[in-house]
Amino acid sequence: DAEITQxxxxxxxETGRQVxxxxxxxxxxxxxxxxxxxxxxGLRLIHYSYxxxxxxxxxxxxxxxxxxxxxxxxxxxxxxxASSQTSVYFCASSELRGxxxxxxxxxxxxxx
Amino acid sequence: AQTVTQSQPEMxxxxxxxxxxxCTYDTSESDYYLFWYKQPPSRQMILVIRQEAYxxxxxxxxxxxxxxxxxxKSFSLKISDSQLGDAxxxxxxxxxxxxxxxxxxxxxxxxxKP
Numbered sequence: 001d002a003e004i005t006q007x008x009x010x011x012x013x014e015t016g017r018q019v020x021x022x023x024x025x026x027x028x029x030x031x032x033x034x035x036x037x038x039x040x041x042g043l044r045l046i047h048y049s050y051x052x053x054x055x056x057x058x059x060x061x062x063x064x065x066x067x068x069x070x071x072x073x074x075x076x077x078x079x080x081x082a083s084s085q086t087s088v089y090f091c092a093s094s095e096l097r098g099x100x101x102x103x104x105x106x107x108x109x110x111x112x
Numbered sequence: 113a114q115t116v117t118q119s120q121p122e123m124x125x126x127x128x129x130x131x132x133x134x135c136t137y138d139t140s141e142s143d144y145y146l147f148w149y150k151q152p153p154s155r156q157m158i159l160v161i162r163q164e165a166y167x168x169x170x171x172x173x174x175x176x177x178x179x180x181x182x183x184x185k186s187f188s189l190k191i192s193d194s195q196l197g198d199a200x201x202x203x204x205x206x207x208x209x210x211x212x213x214x215x216x217x218x219x220x221x222x223x224x225k226p
Contacts, residue, residue, distance in 0.1 A: 031212045042118075042203060043216040050212070058213075090157065094212055100147065101207075101214050103157035 002027040006091050006104035013111055019078040021107050023091030031094045032074040033101065034058075034066060036087040043090060049074055081111045114139045116206050118217035125194045126225050132179075133189045133220050135204030145207035146180065146187045147214070152200040160202070163187065191222075199224040 004025040013019050025032065030051045035043040045058030047066040055066050063085060065077045078085055088108050094101040115138045125131035137146070148160040163171045163180050170178050175195075179188045191198055204217040 033214070035216075040121075040218060042116075042218040045213065045215070048213060088155065092157075092214070094214075100159045100162060101157075106155045 004091060004093055004102050004104045006089075006107050008107060009105060010108045011110070013081050013109070015081060015083060015111055017081050019081050019109065021076045021078075021089055021091075021109070023074045023076065023104060024072055025091075025093040025102070026072065027093055027102060028071060029093035029095055029102075030071065031101075032068070033092045033094075034064070034074065034076045035090045035092065036060065036085075037090060037106070038087050046076065046089075047074075078109075081109075083111050085109065086111045114141075114206055114208065114213075114215045116204055116215050116217035118204055118220050120220045121218070122221045122223070124223040124225060125191070127194055127196060129194055130190060130192045131194055131222065133191075133202055133204075133222065135187045135189070135217055137185050137187060137204070137206045137217075139185075139206060139208075141208060141210060143209040145209065146178075147205040147207060148176070148178070148187075148189045149203045149205060149216075150198075150200045151203065151219075157203075161189065194224050196224050196226060198222060 007022045033048045034046040044060045049068040091104040092101040117136045144165045146163045150158045161173045175192045177190045201219045206215045
């Protein structure tokens, strides 16, 4: 069965370190998204991609970057982790026109 | 800009009763989609129901139905015959047909009392 997986599920890192969260999907979807979930804010869009070599900034992109070298993967990098980036991160993928998004299991990141 | 607002941070319902979760949205696009997602304690995001904006008929999935008021930009979720397994956080989301982006509301935590 097709799926979308994130790794790691949990991570603790120190302030100032570079961190990369992995996202891999086997749906063959062109659209991929990264969200962060914080209490009281719901899910906020960080970055998204419509296909290979395409990346776009979402509403909370500062301090994050993504790259899309193939259809299956969209890794999220925190250039220099800050305590404000402690959150649960979700990766999702979808077809282009209004189809449902399929989500990974989430990664809980703690920056100490 | 597209926005989604869920004004009820928490709701509770007695088992077997009916509850309605509210959602309002704003968009300048004419072609869009609306979703309700459920997030149980496992953190998994599960699609509950989907509505195409061009359809006047309200979507229904078993015990879950929506009241879609396009002019008022309102999209509420009704859960009938509530079950203990319905306890979760529920997110309303607005999807753009142009970009495929999903914008989420803040979420409503639903408690189901036995």
